[in-house]
Amino acid sequence: MVRVRFAPSPTGFLHIGGARTCLFNWLYARHHKGQFILRIEDTDLERSKKEYLDEILESIKWLGMDWDEIFYQSQRFDLYREYAKKLIDKGKAEQKEGAVFFKYEFQKVEIDDLIRGKIVFTELPKSEEVIIKSDGSPTYNFCCIVDDALMNINYVIRGEDHISNTPKQILMYKALGFDTPQFAHVPLILSPQGGRMSKRFGATSIGEYQEQGYLSKAMVNYLLLLGWSAGKNREIITLEEAKELFEINDVNKTGAAFSQDKLNWVNSEYLKSQSTKDLTITIEDFLMKKNLLPSSVSKDYLEKVVELFKERINTLNDFHIQAHAFLHDDYEYSEDTKPILEKNISEQIQELINRLSTITTFDKETIEKEFRATAQSLGLKAKDLVHPARVALSGKRVGPGLFETMEVLGKERVLKRLERLVDYWRRTS
RNA sequence: GACCCCAUCGUCUAGCCCGGUUUAGGACAUCGCCCUUUCACGGCGACGGCGCCGGUUCAAAUCCGGCUGGGGUCGCCA
Numbered sequence: 001m002v003r004v005r006f007a008p009s010p011t012g013f014l015h016i017g018g019a020r021t022c023l024f025n026w027l028y029a030r031h032h033k034g035q036f037i038l039r040i041e042d043t044d045l046e047r048s049k050k051e052y053l054d055e056i057l058e059s060i061k062w063l064g065m066d067w068d069e070i071f072y073q074s075q076r077f078d079l080y081r082e083y084a085k086k087l088i089d090k091g092k093a094e095q096k097e098g099a100v101f102f103k104y105e106f107q108k109v110e111i112d113d114l115i116r117g118k119i120v121f122t123e124l125p126k127s128e129e130v131i132i133k134s135d136g137s138p139t140y141n142f143c144c145i146v147d148d149a150l151m152n153i154n155y156v157i158r159g160e161d162h163i164s165n166t167p168k169q170i171l172m173y174k175a176l177g178f179d180t181p182q183f184a185h186v187p188l189i190l191s192p193q194g195g196r197m198s199k200r201f202g203a204t205s206i207g208e209y210q211e212q213g214y215l216s217k218a219m220v221n222y223l224l225l226l227g228w229s230a231g232k233n234r235e236i237i238t239l240e241e242a243k244e245l246f247e248i249n250d251v252n253k254t255g256a257a258f259s260q261d262k263l264n265w266v267n268s269e270y271l272k273s274q275s276t277k278d279l280t281i282t283i284e285d286f287l288m289k290k291n292l293l294p295s296s297v298s299k300d301y302l303e304k305v306v307e308l309f310k311e312r313i314n315t316l317n318d319f320h321i322q323a324h325a326f327l328h329d330d331y332e333y334s335e336d337t338k339p340i341l342e343k344n345i346s347e348q349i350q351e352l353i354n355r356l357s358t359i360t361t362f363d364k365e366t367i368e369k370e371f372r373a374t375a376q377s378l379g380l381k382a383k384d385l386v387h388p389a390r391v392a393l394s395g396k397r398v399g400p401g402l403f404e405t406m407e408v409l410g411k412e413r414v415l416k417r418l419e420r421l422v423d424y425w426r427r428t429s
Numbered sequence: 430g431a432c433c434c435c436a437u438c439g440u441c442u443a444g445c446c447c448g449g450u451u452u453a454g455g456a457c458a459u460c461g462c463c464c465u466u467u468c469a470c471g472g473c474g475a476c477g478g479c480g481c482c483g484g485u486u487c488a489a490a491u492c493c494g495g496c497u498g499g500g501g502u503c504g505c506c507a
Contacts, residue, residue, distance in 0.1 A: 007507085008507095009506080009507045011506080011507070041507060043506090043507080044506060044507070047506075047507090097505085098505090099505055100505095101505095113434095116434070116435090119433070119434075120433090121432070121433070122432085123431090123432070124432080124503095125431070125432065125502090125503055126503085130504090130505045131505095132505085133505040134505060135505080137505085139504090139505065139506090139507090140506070140507045141507090144507090159501090160433095160434065160435090160500085160501065161500095161501055161502070162501095162502090162507095163433060163434060163501070163502075164432070164433060164434090164501070164502040164503070165502080165507095167433095185434080187434090187435080187500090188500070188501075190499095190500080192440080194440085194499075194500090195499085195500085196500080196501090222441095225441060225442080225456085226441070227441090227442095228442095229441090229442055229443065231443070232443090232455095233442090233443070233454075233455040233456075234455090234456095235441090235442095235455080235456050235457085252435095252441095252442080253434075253435060253436090254434095254435055254436065254442095254500095255434095255435070255499080255500060255501090256440090256441065256442090257440060257441075258440095258441095259440055259441065259457065259458080261440080261457055261458055262440075262441065262456080262457045262458080263457095264457090265456085265457055265458090266457090268470095272470080309469095310470095311469060311470045311471090312468070312469040312470070313469090322468095371466095381466090382466060383466045383467080384466095385466085386466040386467075387466070387467065389466090390466080390467070396467090396468090397467065397468080398467050398468035398469080399467075399468065399469090400467095400468085400469085401465090401466075401467090402466060402467085403466090
């Protein structure tokens with residue numbers, strides 16, 4: 001029975017790298033019908049925070065993963081001390097300066113890594129390692145191996161930053177008479193520039209991506225693409241499908257640079273693949289949670305707006321930004337509309353208002369017909385009327401097709417907004 | 430500095446294990462064309478890569494070695 005674990009430390013939020021390690025562990029367990037254990041490494045009482053723990057758990061769930069067991073190292077201190085005592089009794093550790101040190105002799109250590117093959121350490125930098133700190137709390141390397149052994153973890157899948165911890169851990173397993181698990185060190189995720197992930201690189205916590213309006217399925221899909229490939233040139237793949245295909249030895253050895261562009265693309269793919277009805281629910285939830293949805297907006301109306309924008313947004317937040325004028329009446333003319341606003345065609349727009357107000361069926365076909373007829377009678381090209389009209393209706397230079405926009409906005413609002421532009425010209429000229 | 434890991438388009442990758450089937454495939458980004466009332470979507474196309482040097486071999490992106498480059502670790506943090 002495969003038993004793997006993900007061992008986050010609640011001293012910070014779940015970030016991209018951790019999420020991906022968690023994902024690979026979960027996938028491996030589920031693929032092999034094994035068990036996935038969560039172990040909270042909260043031995044640093046000072047820095048561990050409940051707030052972080054909650055968000056880590058929340059993020060894991062949000063990404064669609066579940067766990068079979070959960071342990072907290074802070075509740076197991078007696079156990080670690082007991083095993084430290086065993087090492088002392090065996091003469092493999094000693095107490096000094098108030099702490100307990102595991103002592104080991106220089107020897108060759110080999111790791112048979114599932115992803116990298118054989119890794120050989122011919123020397124180690126030290127000959128002792130603190131296992132119980134002078135305040136009585138255990139150190140990471142020690143509880144890690146005691147727990148992995150006691151929890152019957154047989155596959156340790158973790159970031160490659162742990163490779164150099166592995167030899168001393170193996171020495172500890174042996175000293176305690178434990179079997180060593182199989183190791184698989186997954187590559188690190190690099191910053192977009194290829195270097196180390198840093199605080200400077202914006203939103204790195206999973207929660208922040210959720211906040212920005214990335215879909216959990218897209219997030220998982222993108223994370224999957226970093227260091228693993230489903231083959232057959234597949235880019236879009238669900239957790240469920242990945243569960244069938246995932247094998248730990250298919251994971252790459254090379255570090256992968258994070259790409260916001262590709263994440264955006266994956267997210268837009270998921271946005272587009274959702275039915276408008278479902279996407280409307282998603283967007284409604286998103287906006288409500290952020291208190292960005294005016295109560296005047298009905299579900300039916302929102303659905304029509306979503307239909308207009310679903311192909312042109314990358315994130316849910318994009319919807320909020322781009323569709324602003326569809327949800328609120330207090331919009332501004334954006335900076336880039338200046339060139340259009342400079343050409344005062346208030347008389348022509350007034351004529352457009354007059355003619356549109358005669359339409360009884362305010363649907364896009366009828367609107368287009370009347371609109372084009374108006375343009376022609378004014379001796380204007382359609383687009384010379386379209387652009388100012390779009391600015392009038394949405395405050396923006398770009399957006400969905402004008403006639404669809406008008407239909408969704410409705411006659412009353414359209415006329416009011418066109419008049420607003422005419423007023424604007426009267427005031428500024 | 431010591432130890433360790435890694436090395437295919439700008440980025441993510443397929444191919445590498447089991448050398449010839451590869452004019453090295455796909456995706457993102459970029460650029461161009463088409464569609465078009467704008468943007469986006471979509472369609473078509475372009476650009477662009479096996480880090481370098483040796484070796485093994487009839488044949489190397491694929492095997493071996495070195496170099497270079499990038500990354501990680503050297504905490505009574507995890």
